Amino acid sequence: MSEKKWAFEDFTIGLVIDLGTKHVTAEEIIEFASEFDAQPMHLDEEAGKASILGGLSASGWHTCCMFMRMMCDAFLLDSTSQGSPGIDYTRWKKPVLAGDTLSATSTVTARRESASRPNLGFATVTHEMRNQHGEIVAEMQNTGMFLKRNAGATA
């Protein structure tokens, strides 16, 4: 696993990882909603304006999926990740509207070595997504499993 940039050892408490930015288009919002969450405010500008969301807005699940793509591109695909048992919480704080540009960070808040698998560790990470106005649109937390850097020799 030594060829991966990110291994368990790199996820130190307090580390903040910049996940870059993502521009959200109306087409993407509608395409996602048509497949997974066909509520009117995710499909139609007028319906969005008439809703409490105030405009054509991304499904909360779409926001999560865009976050996942940002995390993949920023570090996960170049890491020793062994997946995650779930998401501790997801909070949709503000609507994500067509035309928004999202940014995100992941902050390591806890870490521990696996008791049963000496080549593995757990990193708890809290995530924040903001829009171009600096407003938090989503917060999440999960615990990821990562192999240690020299795990290939000891696994």
Next chain:
Amino acid sequence: MSEKKWAFEDFTIGLVIDLGTKHVTAEEIIEFASEFDAQPMHLDEEAGKASILGGLSASGWHTCCMFMRMMCDAFLLDSTSQGSPGIDYTRWKKPVLAGDTLSATSTVTARRESASRPNLGFATVTHEMRNQHGEIVAEMQNTGMFLKRNAGATA
């Protein structure tokens, strides 16, 4: 809102809603992963077999999105839903593999009327997804906001 089948009054504690079934194809798994979660075990059968997931497996987020579609089709699109502030937890318990047929239920576990908006109530719902072997593949919980049946007259 009286034309909708499901309003706040219908979400009584203990109610179990059947969300039907969803067959999962390899093509869907790969298409979703290519866009949102391009980890090898979600893109390639051999990589999946080599992973702890044991085969080409859906992204956990894809599982959430398939659940959302099932919930939309079963009741949400025919309800007075006003959205949800987030997800209390998501647990991915077992891999969702290409060829699986998922089923799901939503159980109402708590409810309360809004103090600030008399036309609205909150229903807390726990969700379970199972595969064709009866194994739980995912568990979730969230609180949805629903207008009351006669809210149109009082909103």
